[in-house]
Amino acid sequence: MKYLLLFATAICFLQACSNKTESKLPILGERAPVEKIVDGKTVVDTIYQTIAPFAYLNQDSVVISDKDFENKIYVTDFFFTACNTICPVMHRNMMEVYKQYKDNPHVKILSHSIDVKYDVPSRLKAYADKLGVESDKWAFVHGSRDSIFNVAAKSYLVAAYEDASDKQGLVHQGWFVLVDTKKRLRGAYDGTKPDQVKLMMADMEKLLKEENLNEK
Amino acid sequence: MRNRIIYILMTITAGAALFQSCSSEQQLDYQRYFVNGKGIYEKNCQNCHGANGEGLGKLYPPLTDTLSLTKNKPALACIIRNGRNEMPANPALAEIDIAQVIVYITNSFGNKQGFYDQERVKGDMEGCK
Numbered sequence: 001m002k003y004l005l006l007f008a009t010a011i012c013f014l015q016a017c018s019n020k021t022e023s024k025l026p027i028l029g030e031r032a033p034v035e036k037i038v039d040g041k042t043v044v045d046t047i048y049q050t051i052a053p054f055a056y057l058n059q060d061s062v063v064i065s066d067k068d069f070e071n072k073i074y075v076t077d078f079f080f081t082a083c084n085t086i087c088p089v090m091h092r093n094m095m096e097v098y099k100q101y102k103d104n105p106h107v108k109i110l111s112h113s114i115d116v117k118y119d120v121p122s123r124l125k126a127y128a129d130k131l132g133v134e135s136d137k138w139a140f141v142h143g144s145r146d147s148i149f150n151v152a153a154k155s156y157l158v159a160a161y162e163d164a165s166d167k168q169g170l171v172h173q174g175w176f177v178l179v180d181t182k183k184r185l186r187g188a189y190d191g192t193k194p195d196q197v198k199l200m201m202a203d204m205e206k207l208l209k210e211e212n213l214n215e216k
Numbered sequence: 217m218r219n220r221i222i223y224i225l226m227t228i229t230a231g232a233a234l235f236q237s238c239s240s241e242q243q244l245d246y247q248r249y250f251v252n253g254k255g256i257y258e259k260n261c262q263n264c265h266g267a268n269g270e271g272l273g274k275l276y277p278p279l280t281d282t283l284s285l286t287k288n289k290p291a292l293a294c295i296i297r298n299g300r301n302e303m304p305a306n307p308a309l310a311e312i313d314i315a316q317v318i319v320y321i322t323n324s325f326g327n328k329q330g331f332y333d334q335e336r337v338k339g340d341m342e343g344c345k
Contacts, residue, residue: 082302084263084264084302084304085263086263088263088264088272088275088276089263091272092266092272095272095273127275129274130273130274130275131272131273131274131275132273132274
C-alpha cells in the first residue's frame with residue numbers, strides 16, 4: 001500500500017513535469033548543416049529553409065515586401081477572387097484568424113492571388129472591402145506570374161498552377177502556411193477545415209510565446 | 217334515420233382519410249425535395265453561401281433574409297440557373313433540382329416557407345431574362 005502511494009505520487013510529479021515543458025512548433029522545409037568555427041572550435045549549425053525576398057502590390061497598389069513582415073509572424077495562402085470552389089471556404093475560416101488577431105500588431109495575413117491577369121489591385125481592393133478587412137493587417141497581393149508561382153512552389157511549398165483542363169483554369173491547394181519572424185516555415189494547415197484552422201490559431205499562440213512577442 | 221347517420225359518419229371518415237393521405241403525400245414530397253435539395257446545396261452553393269446560409273461578408277449574400285427570399289421567390293429559379301453578378305450559372309441543374317434546392321434554402325437557415333414544386337419553377341423559368 002505504501003509503495004502504491006509512493007508510485008502514484010511519482011506519477012503525479014512526472015505528469016506535472018511533462019505539463020511544464022512547452023512543446024515548440026517544428027521547423028519545416030529543407031535544411032542543411034554547416035560547420036562554423038566558434039572560439040577556435042568547429043560547431044555544426046543548421047540552416048533552415050526561409051522565404052525568399054519578395055515585393056508585390058497590395059490592394060491599395062502599394063508595394064509590400066518581406067521588409068513589412070520583419071519581426072512579425074504571418075499566415076499566408078494562395079487564392080483568386082473569382083474562385084468559387086475552396087477560396088470562399090478558406091477565407092471564411094481566415095476571417096476567424098483576422099478577427100482573433102485584429103489588434104495584435106505582431107501578426108499579419110498575406111493572401112497571394114494566382115489569377116495574375118485578372119486580379120489587379122483594384123479587383124483585390126473590391127474583394128477586401130467586401131470582405132471587410134483592413135489593408136495593414138490582411139494584404140491581398142498581385143505579382144507577376146513567375147514571382148507568384150515561384151514563391152508558392154519554392155518558398156511556401158504550396159502547389160499552385162495554371163491548368164487549361166480545370167473549369168476556371170487555375171488549380172491551387174488550400175494550405176494556410178505559418179511563417180515565423182525568421183522567415184522559416186512553422187506549420188501548414190488545411191484552410192478549408194475549421195478544426196485545422198483552430199489548431200493553427202493555437203499554434204500561433206505557441207509561436208508568439210516562443211518569439212517573445214506579447215501583445216502591444 | 218339510423219342508416220342515414222351511419223351513412224353520414226362513413227362519408228366523413230372516408231373524407232378525412234382521403235384528406236390525410238393527400239396531405240401526407242405532399243408532406244412526403246416536401247421531405248423528398250428538402251433532403252435532395254440539401255445535397256444539391258452542399259455541392260453547388262455551400263462554398264460561397266456557407267453551411268448555415270451565412271454568406272461571406274458583402275462578397276456573397278446570406279440566405280437568411282426570409283423577407284427578401286419571399287419577395288424574390290419567383291426570381292430565384294432564374295438566378296440559380298443563369299447566375300448573377302459574382303454567382304456562376306448552373307446549367308447542369310434541371311428544373312426538379314432547382315425546385316429541390318429552393319425548398320431546402322427557403323426552409324433552412326431560419327426560413328420556413330413550405331413547399332415549392334417543379335411546376336412553379338417551370339413557370340418561373342419562362343420569365344427568365
